[in-house]
Amino acid sequence: MDVLIVGAGPTGLTLGIDLARRGVDALVVEAGEKLFPGSRGKGIQPRTQEVFDDLGVRDALRAAGGPYPPQLFWKNGERLETQPIFDEVTADEGAPYTDPLMVAQWRTQEVLYARLLELGGRVGFGQALTGLEQDAEGVTARFADGRTARARYVVAADGGRSAVRRAVGVAMTGESVDPNPFLVADLRVRGLDRDHWHVFVGADGNGVALCPLAGTDDFQLGAKLPEGTAADLSLAGVRRLVSAYSHLDAADVTELRWASDFRPRAALADRFRVGRVFLAGDAAHVHSPAGGQGLNTSVQDAYNLGWKLGAVLAGDAPDALLDTYEEERRANAAAMLNLSTGVHRGEVRRGEATVQLGIGYRESSLTEETRTDPGPVRAGDRAPDGRNADGVRMFDAFRGPHWTLLAPDPVHTVPESVRRLRAPESYGSGVFLVRPDGYVAWAGDTARGLAEYAGRTGPGARGKR
Structure with a gap:
């Protein structure tokens, strides 16, 4: 094989x-x-x-x-406040998906x-x-x-x-990230709504959180345990943990479906x-x-x-x-x-930093930016979504295992297997060769140099099987 x-x-x-x-x-x-x-x-x-x-x-x-619910913080059986899990990231034509999916x-x-x-x-x-x-x-x-x-x-x-x-x-x-042991489990719970991620923090700074798992009848339990303690992964142990930190009774945990412990590293x-x-x-x-x-x-x-x-x-x-x-x-x-x-450690907020839309490969040896004055999309960047003047959506054009060439005029120096179309105006001016994984591999003011790149590292290269 x-x-x-x-x-x-x-x-x-x-x-x-x-x-x-x-x-x-x-x-x-x-x-x-x-x-x-x-x-x-x-x-x-x-x-x-x-x-x-x-x-x-x-x-x-x-x-x-489904979507993530907001966190609801509890103390002594009373609701305190709700907070969103993520800072809002605004969707636009180039990034149509900005909300994490659970x-x-x-x-x-x-x-x-x-x-x-x-x-x-x-x-x-x-x-x-x-x-x-x-x-x-x-x-x-x-x-x-x-x-x-x-x-x-x-x-x-x-x-x-x-x-x-x-x-x-x-x-x-x-290195170790946290000296405290943690426990994660899937379980069934009664007495909590499924519209919130319920958080219970104890006086010692440890506690449990119960998140309704979208698309299921389960909750995910996440627990931070006191330093030096061992996690009990049995139903009885999980029941004791939930009842110790929340207003729920042990019997409110009706079923344990899976459990594991870990130390963040x-x-x-x-x-x-x-x-x-x-x-x-x-x-x-x-x-x-x-x-x-x-x-x-x-x-x-x-x-x-x-x-x-x-x-x-x-x-x-x-x-x-x-x-x-x-x-x-x-x-x-x-x-x-x-x-x-x-x-x-609470030093970075969930949102713009965690949605991973900014990941790119500008420093990669596979990346070549040859324009003297690059526009908003550079070689090494994730190729954004959008529609060109012909009404073609970029993510539809990229879908599949092929390379894609975005150029204002016909280019005849790349293999026929490369899909060719015009770029949206939002890309700025130039010619863009998009890798099969949706990143811009090469960009130029014109197609000059594209054939050499494609023959060396891109879709025009030939190797030994």
């Missing part, structure tokens, strides 16, 4: 979808016997909604979830899994990786049941305790590529869940890597293109770790 993806979480499923629509022979393997059952990551940021629009799942996810992680995975199967992708459950060996032609993976698999490339999407990362000997460098893998093995998602970066960055950054890792693997495997680009995955995504992950730590 071409690609073995280890881990069937949001990262692995997203990558599987992107490769399947490119005709790449890929297999997703998962150590568990089924998809992850909890709602650890529930926020889908606007930039990730754009990614999911391209992958054909945004409508299904909107149907499966979808329980298990629901997100169900939607992604269904899309992967629809595209002919495969997932093998009950396959725990125990080791791997690389050679010049590919990677051999070994599993706990004695089976082996051979692939040209392997992608670690198997979480913070990644077996793949350990197998290739990559360390993670980081920010850590970054020292490398994202080791030969034919790539690290993505939590296998490459772990952090506080504050700010809803984790699942989103992980999905965008997969989105960045998918088109590059597809191009190299098809012989349309040299292997060196794959080095830009680490170059682009490791720097992005490092910035995300700082951001999520800032949100956790």
